[in-house]
Amino acid sequence: MFLHADIVVKSVIIGLALASVATWTVLLVKTIQLRLARRAARRAAMVLMSCPSLFGGITQLAGQRSAVIRLVAAAEDELDRSRDLSAEGIKERVAWELERLQGAAARQIGRGMGVLATIGAVAPFIGLFGTVWGIMNSFVGISRAHTTNLAVVAPGIAEALLATAFGLVAAIPAVVIYNVFVRSIGGYRADLTDASVAILRLLSRDLERENLALDIRRGPRAADAPALSIAQSAE
Numbered sequence: 001m002f003l004h005a006d007i008v009v010k011s012v013i014i015g016l017a018l019a020s021v022a023t024w025t026v027l028l029v030k031t032i033q034l035r036l037a038r039r040a041a042r043r044a045a046m047v048l049m050s051c052p053s054l055f056g057g058i059t060q061l062a063g064q065r066s067a068v069i070r071l072v073a074a075a076e077d078e079l080d081r082s083r084d085l086s087a088e089g090i091k092e093r094v095a096w097e098l099e100r101l102q103g104a105a106a107r108q109i110g111r112g113m114g115v116l117a118t119i120g121a122v123a124p125f126i127g128l129f130g131t132v133w134g135i136m137n138s139f140v141g142i143s144r145a146h147t148t149n150l151a152v153v154a155p156g157i158a159e160a161l162l163a164t165a166f167g168l169v170a171a172i173p174a175v176v177i178y179n180v181f182v183r184s185i186g187g188y189r190a191d192l193t194d195a196s197v198a199i200l201r202l203l204s205r206d207l208e209r210e211n212l213a214l215d216i217r218r219g220p221r222a223a224d225a226p227a228l229s230i231a232q233s234a235e
Contacts, residue, residue, distance in 0.1 A: 006133065006137050006159070008133045009133055009134050009159050009163050012126055012127065012129060012166070013162065013163055016126060016127060016163075016166040016167055016169070019119045019123055019170045019174075020166075020170040020173070022115055022119065023115075023116060023173050023177060026116055027177050029112065030112055030113075034109065034181070034184050034185070037067065037109055038184070038188050038191055040064065040066035041068055041191035041192055044061055044064065044066050044069065044072075045068065045194045047060050047061060048061075048068070048072075048195055049194075049198045052205075053206055054072070054075065054076070054079075054199065057198075057202060058072055067102075067192060068192065068195040070105070071102075071192070071196055071199055074094070074098065074101055075094045075097075075098070075199050078094050078097060079203065087204075087207040087208070090203070091204060091207070095196075095200060098196040098200070102196060105188075105192060106189050109185060109188055113178060113181060113185075116181070117174075117178055119171065119174040120174035123170040124167045124171045125167075126167055127167015127168065127170075128163075128164060128167065129163075130160065130162075130164070130166075131163050133160070133163075134159045134160025134162075135160045137159075137160075138160070
């Protein structure tokens with residue numbers, strides 16, 4: 001059927017076959033990428049949740065490669081730049097930066113999803129175009145042969161339906177794989193959120209410990225000293 005099809009129908013079938021190959025390629029690559037990324041994010045989040053301080057988490061995560069490392073590095077960088085500023089301002093700026101990095105990591109891990117969405121949405125219509133073209137050729141063949149014999153019409157209709165079949169074969173897996181990856185990317189974002197919450201919690205603890213240590217080093221403040229009366233001063 002393919003060899004005897006019209007050049008337009010052949011082009012449609014070849015294009016849909018290439019789209020199907022692209023779909024399965026994205027499936028293989030993104031499955032490996034998402035699995036490794038989620039495993040690394042979960043491991044890093046568990047390390048951060050068990051650490052007593054942000055510095056301890058940085059030490060334990062040294063040498064690892066994951067999006068969580070960038071989150072920790074951003075928190076450390078903001079802490080170094082804001083040593084003399086208020087703790088609330090530091091936590092607020094770190095939260096903004098962590099949110100931005102989470103979005104960037106989600107966009108990076110989501111590369112290739114547009115290919116699946118495009119194939120899933122467009123492939124059926126491309127196959128339908130090949131079907132319409134093939135049926136048009138069948139009617140042209142009928143007019144030229146001056147007969148409605150099924151043997152004359154059947155080959156063109158079969159070629160047209162073949163294009164529709166290729167369109168469905170390309171579109172259905174693309175839609176299913178896209179939905180699976182959307183859920184998986186949502187889980188990855190949740191893992192990054194857990195890591196961000198752990199980082200903010202450790203940062204808050206470290207800032208409170210630093211403020212407490214600073215107050216202890218300063219000793220009792222003048223405002224906290226008991227008031228000295230005139231009589232006592234005379235004595």
